[in-house]
Amino acid sequence: MEARAHLRYARISPRKVSIVLDLIRGQKLDKALAILKYTPKAASPLLYKLVESAAANAENNHNMDKRALYVAECFVTPGPTLKRIRPRARGSADRELKRTSHVTVVLKEAGAEE
Numbered sequence: 001m002e003a004r005a006h007l008r009y010a011r012i013s014p015r016k017v018s019i020v021l022d023l024i025r026g027q028k029l030d031k032a033l034a035i036l037k038y039t040p041k042a043a044s045p046l047l048y049k050l051v052e053s054a055a056a057n058a059e060n061n062h063n064m065d066k067r068a069l070y071v072a073e074c075f076v077t078p079g080p081t082l083k084r085i086r087p088r089a090r091g092s093a094d095r096e097l098k099r100t101s102h103v104t105v106v107l108k109e110a111g112a113e114e
Contacts, residue, residue: 002072003058007050007103009079014101017043017076021103029055029069029107047103054105064109073106 010017020043024032029051036048051071058064079100086094 005054010101013099072108
């Protein structure tokens, strides 16, 4: 059994999110939350909330034991990019790409092989 949580259209670059996801992949739930709480990255508060949501889904929807959960899978895919214009010198313009992310976290119970 697995519990999932999704974060769609987050206004943060997928590259920044993947750095933090690499830290928690495969970790037990309590350790993953501790890592996210004390990691000074912009993606950490968003991912902390997402992992807590996945844990709540596991507990309430699937009757899984919260103490046995671990981060089985976590990945980020790019969402739509917002394209904006910034004025530059001599009447020219630069394009700014404001990237978005879709993040997925999957929690499973340790020892519950299916």
